[in-house]
Amino acid sequence: MGRRPCCAKEGLNKGAWTANEDQILKNYITIHGEGKWRDLPQKAGLKRCGKSCRLRWLNYLRPDIKKGNISIEEEELIIRLHKLLGNRWSLIAGRLPGRTDNEIKNYWNTNLSKRMQGQKRNISPNTPQVSSHNVIWTKAVKCTKAVNVDTLDPKSETLVNSPSETPSSSAINEDNTNNNSTDFLVDFDIDELLAFEYNPIPELYRTQNRGDKMGNNVADNGEYSHGTEFCQECEHLDLRGLESYLNLEDEWIN
DNA sequence: AACGACAGCAACCGCTATCAG
DNA sequence: GCTGATAGCGGTTGCTGTCGT
Structure with a gap:
C-alpha cells in the first residue's frame, strides 16, 4: 500500500545541476513538452528524480524566467500580496510574470520578512496594524x-x-x-x-x-x-x- | 592568510489536491 | 466511492560565496 516513490532513489544525482544536465533537460522539453515528469528522466537520459527535473525547469530553465534583481515595483507588489495571501507563494508568483514561487519565497525569507518585522516593532500602539x-x-x-x-x-x-x-x-x-x-x-x-x-x-x-x-x-x-x-x-x-x-x-x- | 559567521539561493522533502481507471 | 499516479505547493535543508575578525 501507499504511494509509489516518485522515483527510485538509488543511483540518482542530487544537488546542483550541471550545465550538461540543464541542456539535456532543456532539449527534451523543447521537443516533447512539459509533463510526465516521472518518466522524463529515463526518457531524457537524466539521472535525476522527476520532481527534481520539474523544479529545475520551472525555477531555472523555463524560457520566460525573468532573471535579475527584484525591482521596487515587484517588491511592493510582493508585500501587498503577502499581506493578502500569506505564504501562498505560487499565487503571488502568478502575479509577477517571470518570477517563480521559489524565488519570491527566498526573497521574502531573506529580505522582506526581516524588514517587515522591523517595521512591526516601530508601529506605535495607536497605529492601525497592517499585518x-x-x-x-x-x-x-x-x-x-x-x-x-x-x-x-x-x-x-x-x-x-x-x-x-x-x-x-x-x-x-x-x-x-x-x-x-x-x-x-x-x-x-x-x-x-x-x-x-x-x-x-x-x-x-x-x-x-x-x-x-x-x-x-x-x-x-x-x-x-x-x-x-x-x-x-x-x-x-x-x-x-x-x-x-x-x-x-x-x-x-x- | 585562515577561520568562523552569516546571507542568499538552489534543491530537496513531505505533504495535499486532483484526476483517471 | 476507492485507489493509485501525477502534479504542485510550501517548509526546510544544505551548499556556496561574502564579510568580518
Missing part, C-alpha cells in the same frame, strides 16, 4: 449559501436574520469545516482582493474554526481563516458592495 492577520486565505470553502451583504448589521458586524435568509446562511463557518474547496482566486481577480487590503473584515467573515489539516487557519493569533473567503457559489456577493459597506478609503481601491 498578516488580514490574510485572506485562498482555499475557498464549499459553501452552499450566499450571504446578502444587506443583511449585515453594520453596528454589530454580525449577520442579521432576514426573511430571505436561507436556513444556513449564518452557517458559513459551519461550512468552513468541510473545507473541500476550490481555489476561489480562480474565480476572483486578485486586483479586486487587493481592494480589501488593510480593511477591517466584519466578524461575519471570521471563522470560529481553528486549524485544519492544511494548517490554513491558525487563528489563535487572530488571523483570518476560511471564514474570510468567498466561494464560487457566493459569486453574487458583490465585492464592491462590501467595499462600500465597509466605507473603505483605501489607496488600492480603484
Whole structure:
C-alpha cells in the first residue's frame, strides 16, 4: 500500500545541476513538452528524480524566467500580496510574470520578512496594524449559501436574520469545516482582493474554526481563516458592495 | 592568510489536491 | 466511492560565496 516513490532513489544525482544536465533537460522539453515528469528522466537520459527535473525547469530553465534583481515595483507588489495571501507563494508568483514561487519565497525569507518585522516593532500602539492577520486565505470553502451583504448589521458586524435568509446562511463557518474547496482566486481577480487590503473584515467573515489539516487557519493569533473567503457559489456577493459597506478609503481601491 | 559567521539561493522533502481507471 | 499516479505547493535543508575578525 501507499504511494509509489516518485522515483527510485538509488543511483540518482542530487544537488546542483550541471550545465550538461540543464541542456539535456532543456532539449527534451523543447521537443516533447512539459509533463510526465516521472518518466522524463529515463526518457531524457537524466539521472535525476522527476520532481527534481520539474523544479529545475520551472525555477531555472523555463524560457520566460525573468532573471535579475527584484525591482521596487515587484517588491511592493510582493508585500501587498503577502499581506493578502500569506505564504501562498505560487499565487503571488502568478502575479509577477517571470518570477517563480521559489524565488519570491527566498526573497521574502531573506529580505522582506526581516524588514517587515522591523517595521512591526516601530508601529506605535495607536497605529492601525497592517499585518498578516488580514490574510485572506485562498482555499475557498464549499459553501452552499450566499450571504446578502444587506443583511449585515453594520453596528454589530454580525449577520442579521432576514426573511430571505436561507436556513444556513449564518452557517458559513459551519461550512468552513468541510473545507473541500476550490481555489476561489480562480474565480476572483486578485486586483479586486487587493481592494480589501488593510480593511477591517466584519466578524461575519471570521471563522470560529481553528486549524485544519492544511494548517490554513491558525487563528489563535487572530488571523483570518476560511471564514474570510468567498466561494464560487457566493459569486453574487458583490465585492464592491462590501467595499462600500465597509466605507473603505483605501489607496488600492480603484 | 585562515577561520568562523552569516546571507542568499538552489534543491530537496513531505505533504495535499486532483484526476483517471 | 476507492485507489493509485501525477502534479504542485510550501517548509526546510544544505551548499556556496561574502564579510568580518
